[in-house]
Amino acid sequence: MCYNALVQDKAVILELSGTVHVQDIADLKQILAQYVAEGKHSVILQLxxxxxxxxxxxxxxxxxxxxxxxxxxxxxxxxxxxxxxDLLRITKLDTVLLEEEDLLQRRPGGREVLA
Structure with missing residues (x-):
């Protein structure tokens, strides 16, 4: 797995690429914890x-x-x-976790969540 981060104010977009396996999870948790510690509480995972x-x-x-x-x-x-x-749909996580497109449709002005 590779990732690229784009930071905007209190948000971060993590662009993941390649394959995500069990050995990548510790790194992802560490990356997430680092950004949250820096005050970035809105995270978009670009998949x-x-x-x-x-x-x-x-x-x-x-x-x-x-x-x-x-x-x-x-x-x-x-x-x-x-x-x-497919995994998100089969496990019904697509109904629990917000997808960026859903949020943008629900919020007037769209991307102000990244401010």
Missing amino acids: ENVTYMDCSGLGFFVSAHKFLQAVHGVLMLSGARGIVR
Whole structure:
């Protein structure tokens, strides 16, 4: 797994790419904790370039969601496709976790969540 981070005020967009396996989860948790410690409580995980993810990735989404909720933050997913999208649908996590597109449709002005 590779990632690229784009930081905007109190938010961060983590663009993940490649495959996400169990051995990547500790790194993802550390990255998330670092940004939250810096006051970045809105996190968008850009999944467009993730080609494969095992169940540990789903577990990370749930734990990251709970972690951010505890600090009054939000986790959003964006661009999931293929097997990643299928996993989200099969597990019904697509109904629990916010997808960026859903949030933008619900909020007037769209991206002010990143401010």
